[in-house]
Amino acid sequence: METGLPASMAKVKNAVTWFAFVMAYVDMKWPHAAAKTRDSLTDALATITPALVDESASGKPEPLVLREALRQYALPPVSRQSERPEGIRSALAWLERHSLSVADLSKVRNVRLGLDALTLNLDGGAAAATTIARKRSVFYNALQYAVDLEELPSNPIDKVKAWKPPKVREIVDRRVVVNPVQARELLTAVTYVGRLGRGRHLRGFFACLYFAGLRPAEALGLRKQDCHLPATGWGRLVLARSKPQTNKKWTDSGAAHDDRGLKHRAEDEGRPVPVPPELVAILREHIQEFGVHEDGRLFRSSRGGVISIGTYCEVWRAARTFALTPEQQVSPLAARPYDLRHAAVSLWLNAGVAAPDVAERAGHGVDVLLRVYAKCIDGGAEIANQRIDDALAA
Secondary structure, three states: OOOOOOHHHHHHHOOOEHHHHHHHHHHHHHHHOOHHHHHHHHHHHHHHHHHOEOOOOOOOOOHHHHHHHHHHHHOOHHHOOOOOOHHHHHHHHHHHHHEOEOHHHHOHHHHHHHHHHOOEOOOOOEOOHHHHHHHHHHHHHHHHHHHHOOOOOOOHHHHOOOOOOOOOOOOOOHHHOOOHHHHHHHHHHHOOOOOOOHHHHHHHHHHHHHHOOOOHHHHHOOEHHHEEOOOOOOEEEEEOOEOOEOOHHHOOOOOOEOOEOOOOOOOOOOEEEEEOHHHHHHHHHHHHHHOOOOOOEOOOOOOOOOOOHHHHHHHHHHHHHHHOOHHHHOOOOOOOOHHHHHHHHHHHHHOOOOHHHHHHHHOOOHHHHHHHOHHHOOOHHHHHHHHHHHHHHO
């Protein structure tokens, strides 16, 4: 029947069961989604979908089998033609027979089945608050799409009153933030790690996170042509690409790193970041010693590939043992490379740089910036205490 809808939307609208709906929903989302979004999407739907079935149906496959069937074979469009073991075929056939209809999701009782499922890990333990929030968002958006297609009268999650997602901590813990002396000691310690200049090669990478506030994926995508590095004074980076790491199953290229535009930016929109003379000197030294890849990238593996998260995190862990005291090593202080970015943004804010300028350099919105870094801004408590003292003394 002619609907007047684009083919991708018509496929979703014509789905009768939730299982068929999510398959068509993934098909609609996939072409325009980043690799990490695809990963998150299939992860959430593989958690929720096995719960949205006829509770009286017998012979339900084991949870691990259902998850594998969905996550590895049914949901990713590129995997649907792969040969399926008998157990996987049986699990998917069972889901096709016993999945609830999309219309059944208008009932709060059925929606709660999905919400309750995303609060648990596969071992039955409680899922992390961030995991629950991420999966709930996917569930909500999928149901909202059904509303947009007039398959549901309203989003049923809005009707669930007795279920509340746990609070997610969005504020940076100031205990992770290093001061400039500690940051420089860590960057020096990085050069002591590994053989064949492994740590020395990564010094510039970590320096970009601290002195320029780059995200790791942005630093991995940094090219020589993106850098203005004068012999003296401040320089400038004009960020253009990002290299986030994910499973190669989720990328169009089949590589482990996606090639994307910048976060919170249009695909071809760059972000200029002024960089201090100290970072300019480090990057000039890096280029002189290590050169660049044929595509201009400053940081790459020994074979020219994109450096993996595991590689640079391993170097960072080793550097912490050289640079920090035993007490600091077991603390959250700079526990992750990303904490260097947090230290950079905190430093700028505490130096009195205007929030819009900091937000522009860091690639944040101003509202998000002030919310996330609220506890890393010095002086507020002391000023408040003094005002209270003055009032009590009046």
